[in-house]
Amino acid sequence: MKTLPRATRLTALLSGLALGAGVSLVPSVQAYLELSERMKGASVMLVILFLFFGPVLLFVVGVPHLSVDWPSQQRSAYWASLRQIGLRALIWLGGCGISVAALAHFGPHLVVGQARVAVVTRLAQTQELNPGQANPCSEPPSPHS
Numbered sequence: 001m002k003t004l005p006r007a008t009r010l011t012a013l014l015s016g017l018a019l020g021a022g023v024s025l026v027p028s029v030q031a032y033l034e035l036s037e038r039m040k041g042a043s044v045m046l047v048i049l050f051l052f053f054g055p056v057l058l059f060v061v062g063v064p065h066l067s068v069d070w071p072s073q074q075r076s077a078y079w080a081s082l083r084q085i086g087l088r089a090l091i092w093l094g095g096c097g098i099s100v101a102a103l104a105h106f107g108p109h110l111v112v113g114q115a116r117v118a119v120v121t122r123l124a125q126t127q128e129l130n131p132g133q134a135n136p137c138s139e140p141p142s143p144h145s
Helices: 009-033 037-061 077-125
Strands: none
Touching: 009 037, 009 077, 037 077
16 A cells, blocks of 8 residues: 655645645636636635645644544644644745745746737637737837837
């Protein structure tokens, strides 16, 4: 039988990076897929489920601490291990911050630009642009021209 992954500092960091990147990319994916408001809410809930709750429980808290076993909670080893969980939680939070900060810095060109290209591509596929209609691909006119 395959064992579950262990909660380590590296897995906490990687799950934090994945959460920060995943949450930052949600609006771009929603724009690309042209989701309705109801589906946007459902997609956010799926991201929270798969990128927050699952990884935090597995890679930050750890499987041994998920059981509610009263006798094991009376031992000092159980409470001493909570310090490691706190450290992994801080590392996880740092990973989230790093990925969100990186995407915030590089994001206007990567994330938003890809979403804009995807929306424009979908527009071009579904309808022909009329000569009098504004072209969403063009940049807004500069005030100096």
